[in-house]
Amino acid sequence: MGNTTTREDFEWVYTEQPHSTRRREILAKHPEIKSLMGPDPYLKWIVTAMVLTQLLACYLVRDLSWKWLFFWAYAFGGCVNHSLTLAIHDISHNAAFGNKEARWNRLFGMFANLPIGLPYSVSFKKYHIDHHRYLGGDRLDVDIPTALEARLFSTPLRKVVWLVLQPFFYALRPLCVNPKPVSQLELLNGLVQLAYDLALYQLWGMKPVVYMVAGSLLCLGLHPISGHFIAEHYMYLKGHETYSYYGPLNWLTFNVGYHMEHHDFPSIPGCRLPQVKKMAPEFYDHLPQHDSWIRVLWDFVFCDQLGPFSRIKRECRLVKED
Numbered sequence: 001m002g003n004t005t006t007r008e009d010f011e012w013v014y015t016e017q018p019h020s021t022r023r024r025e026i027l028a029k030h031p032e033i034k035s036l037m038g039p040d041p042y043l044k045w046i047v048t049a050m051v052l053t054q055l056l057a058c059y060l061v062r063d064l065s066w067k068w069l070f071f072w073a074y075a076f077g078g079c080v081n082h083s084l085t086l087a088i089h090d091i092s093h094n095a096a097f098g099n100k101e102a103r104w105n106r107l108f109g110m111f112a113n114l115p116i117g118l119p120y121s122v123s124f125k126k127y128h129i130d131h132h133r134y135l136g137g138d139r140l141d142v143d144i145p146t147a148l149e150a151r152l153f154s155t156p157l158r159k160v161v162w163l164v165l166q167p168f169f170y171a172l173r174p175l176c177v178n179p180k181p182v183s184q185l186e187l188l189n190g191l192v193q194l195a196y197d198l199a200l201y202q203l204w205g206m207k208p209v210v211y212m213v214a215g216s217l218l219c220l221g222l223h224p225i226s227g228h229f230i231a232e233h234y235m236y237l238k239g240h241e242t243y244s245y246y247g248p249l250n251w252l253t254f255n256v257g258y259h260m261e262h263h264d265f266p267s268i269p270g271c272r273l274p275q276v277k278k279m280a281p282e283f284y285d286h287l288p289q290h291d292s293w294i295r296v297l298w299d300f301v302f303c304d305q306l307g308p309f310s311r312i313k314r315e316c317r318l319v320k321e322d
Contacts, residue, residue, distance in 0.1 A: 005154045005307035010144070011235055013314050017135040019242070019263040022283060026264065030280045033265065039098040040090065040269035047087045047096070047112045054080055054115035058200055058208035066207075070218075073211050078219025079252065081116050081212070085124075085220070086254045086270075088112050092125040095269035110189050114196045117212035122189040127174050132266050135233075136241060137316035142174040143233065149173075150308035159301045160222065162308065166229060167220040225249060227293025230300050232259045234310045237288050241312040245290040246277075260287060 027033060057077055061069050088109050090096070097104040109121035127142050134140035149169065153162035162169070174180070200208045220226060231245050245257035256262070258273035261284065265276055277284050290296050300306045 003155070003304045005159075005304050005309065007150075007305065007307060007309040010147075010150075010309055010311050010313040011238070013136075013239075013312055015314070017241075017263075017314070019135065023264045026280050026283055033268075033276060033279055036272040036275055036279075037265070037267045038269075040095045040271045042271070043087065043090060043096045043269065044108060047084065047091075047108070050080055050084055050087070051111065051115055054084075054212070058115075058211060059204060061211045062204035062207050064207065069207055069211055070214060073215035074218045074223070076215075077115075077211055078215030078217075078223065079225060081216045082219040082223070082225050083252050083254070084112050084115060085120065085216075086256050088121045088124060089128070089256065090254050090270050091121070092128050093266055093269070099267070106185055110192050113189065113193060115212055116216045117193070117197060117209065118216065119186070119190040119193040122183065122185045123174075126180060126183070126186075127178070130178070132263065134316040135263065136312045136314045138313050139178055140316055140318075142177045144311045144313060145169070145308035146173065146177060154307055154309075156301050159307060163226070163230075163297065163301070164221045166226065167217050170220075222297075224294050224297075225253060227296045228253060228256055228259075231257070231290045231293055231296045233312075234300065234306065235312055236290075236296075236299070236306070236310075239312075240288050243288060243290050244277075244284070245293060245296075247291060247293070249293055257290075257293075260284060260289075 054077065057072075057080075061072060061077075064072070091105050091109045091112060094102055094105045096108050106122060106125065109125065113119060113121040130137070131141050131143050136144065149162065153159050197209050197212075200212075228245065228249075231243055233241055233243075235241060236243065242260050242263055244260040247257065250257040255270035255273045258270070258277065261268070261273045261276040262270070265273075268276060
């Protein structure tokens with residue numbers, strides 16, 4: 001099914017990531033952007049409504065046939081859960097309660113995690129810090145596929161399989177590339193999630209639990225919303241490692257499509273990222289961008305110049321933690 005990708009290695013560069021430099025340049029010209037930093041006052045209420053919606057859905061699917069349960073898991077529940085993972089992304093940047101209330105953000109992330117069915121939020125936070133600090137960093141940025149993945153999933157059919165299995169690679173890759181000790185908060189995240197799953201099972205049986213987990217795995221795999229995984233950092237144009245998308249799917253994904261702006265200003269919550277572009281258009285309008293996540297996935301699968309090797313990598317020096 002098609003040709004093997006032509007790339008045989010990552011795109012190695014010997015420059016620093018561009019976001020720190022651009023952030024300094026933008027703030028020098030537009031210091032008013034600092035006013036956008038700080039928590040999103042509506043995030044906690046939106047997330048709470050989403051969690052309660054999924055709890056209601058768990059009740060409604062308890063007597064569905066398996067066929068319809070998987071249909072609704074993909075068409076509705078998984079979309080909500082994927083959106084919740086992106087809410088957790090915002091929460092990992094302390095967007096719910098602010099930087100001074102880091103512990104409340106971590107606990108609220110566990111609450112947002114409940115409908116996903118598997119513990120995720122605390123571990124995501126631990127590795128996502130490195131993704132920003134060491135973007136493209138060899139053995140540090142676990143968002144980048146391993147060389148083994150890139151070699152194995154190099155034809156259109158194999159790339160489709162790789163996209164379907166994205167949730168598993170994102171969960172297992174950190175353990176292989178950059179393993180870190182399990183923290184007490186991660187254990188708490190796991191215990192809270194297990195208690196929630198068991199409570200649903202005791203109340204309404206196995207189907208609500210399957211609905212949650214299946215929806216998460218299906219919609220974090222081959223799904224239009226999942227186009228953002230590829231759109232954000234895969235090198236569609238040589239030398240460009242981060243791309244934004246300004247289309248309507250941002251309404252469902254907490255503006256994660258504004259990814260260039262997010263990496264420039266990770267302390268600005270998703271709800272205000274469009275204002276960054278409006279305040280400093282001269283820094284963003286000329287940059288390459290995507291106009292469709294579905295097109296991103298199509299091109300990724302069928303273009304023989306694109307594949308898991310289509311990432312920029314660099315050697316990074318470790319920053320000592322305070």
